[in-house]
Amino acid sequence: MPRFFQIALTSLVSLAIAGCFLETMDASYATAQEVISSGYLEKGWIPKWLPSSATDIRETHNIDSNVSELSFSVPDRSSIALPEDCKPVGYAGTVQAYIRRRWWPSEQELATSYLFFQCPADAADYAFVGISKSGKRVLHWRTYAR
Secondary structure (H helix, E strand, O other), X not given: OOHHHHHHHHHHHHHHHHXXXXXXXXXXXXXXXXXXXXXXXXXXXXXXXXXXXXXXXEEEEEOOOOOEEEEEEOOOHHXXXXXXXXXXXXXXXXXXXXXXXXXXXXXXXXXXXXXXXXXXXXXXXXXXXXXEOOOOEEEEEEEOOO
């Protein structure tokens, strides 16, 4: 095969593979005010109930599947106001997050250090919130059954 065709074929395969990964986007913000000022809250990947005291906000989502994961810190549990229709659920009643970045807790940490709520799903089959037992770290994720 001529060198030109090898380069062209390699380039096409690389672009096709890269396209699969470009559908997953990441964002991080120091404060909730940064999220609001950027207009990112209006895009829907971060829930509107994000506390104004939230810091160290990390979010990832896949635009093709609508799965998403969000993690943020709050000063204490009293600053978290979940929607009324979020109901407590045990860890066994959750569905694992799909993307799972390095900042996402391990399954062991989730099982032992978080309390969970199932909330109405708006973009995927399931939506969950995990609140650390210390009340200072909050997770939110949308996912599908596997």
